[in-house]
Amino acid sequence: MKFLVLSTSLSPSSRSRILARSAFDRLPDGHESTWIDLQTEGLPLCDGGPAADERVDRLRRTVAGSDGVLISFGIYNYLAPAATKNVVEWAGRAAFEGKVVAFAAVGGGPGSLPCVASLTTPMLLDFGAVVCPNFVYTTGGSFVDDALVDSDVQGRLDDFISAWTTLTQRVRAGDHHA
Numbered sequence: 001m002k003f004l005v006l007s008t009s010l011s012p013s014s015r016s017r018i019l020a021r022s023a024f025d026r027l028p029d030g031h032e033s034t035w036i037d038l039q040t041e042g043l044p045l046c047d048g049g050p051a052a053d054e055r056v057d058r059l060r061r062t063v064a065g066s067d068g069v070l071i072s073f074g075i076y077n078y079l080a081p082a083a084t085k086n087v088v089e090w091a092g093r094a095a096f097e098g099k100v101v102a103f104a105a106v107g108g109g110p111g112s113l114p115c116v117a118s119l120t121t122p123m124l125l126d127f128g129a130v131v132c133p134n135f136v137y138t139t140g141g142s143f144v145d146d147a148l149v150d151s152d153v154q155g156r157l158d159d160f161i162s163a164w165t166t167l168t169q170r171v172r173a174g175d176h177h178a
């Protein structure tokens with residue numbers, strides 16, 4: 001299987017990047033794993049076509065070539081930030097179709113958890129992706145400096161990675177009861 005972890009925060013001190021990296025480090029051996037960090041990768045704003053460059057091509061190719069895609073983000077104003085939406089706009093339906101998509105998010109407080117729905121809706125209703133029913137949400141208190149130190153979140157991340165990678169393998173193998 002090919003797993004892609006996509007960190008979409010543009011903040012140099014992003015906590016959702018630490019969460020995404022912790023997820024990436026937990027991916028099981030024996031698969032191909034790719035890491036994309038928008039903070040270093042950069043991406044033009046989607047204008048429907050003309051602004052597409054080699055970074056957009058790489059994003060599309062990598063998403064299209066993946067079996068499972070994990071998107072991490074920090075919450076801005078009760079939604080996924082514009083940078084995260086921009087990825088979805090550029091990659092588009094064709095790249096996500098049939099993929100198992102999972103989400104990991106960090107908010108400033110506990111109340112913004114339902115915002116993940118802003119991304120699951122197009123995935124499910126238009127893109128034909130399979131959305132992993134598990135996701136990880138946490139807040140800044142789980143981190144110290146560059147480390148995820150919260151043992152509860154570490155345990156949830158273990159379960160989440162196991163659920164996402166197992167679901168991806170079953171769906172991509174054509175198991176319609178997955």
Ligand SMILES: Cc1cc2nc3c(=O)[nH]c(=O)nc-3n(C[C@H](O)[C@H](O)[C@H](O)COP(=O)(O)O)c2cc1C
Nearest residue numbers: 009011014015016074075076077078107108109112
């Ligand atoms: C513009 C802005 C809006 C935010 N809005 C929310 C919000 O609605 N809900 C929330 O829980 N946290 C909110 N936060 C806090 C961020 O989710 C938090 O700082 C998170 O760590 C950001 O992700 P990052 O560190 O990966 O960039 C906001 C932060 C910023 C800068």
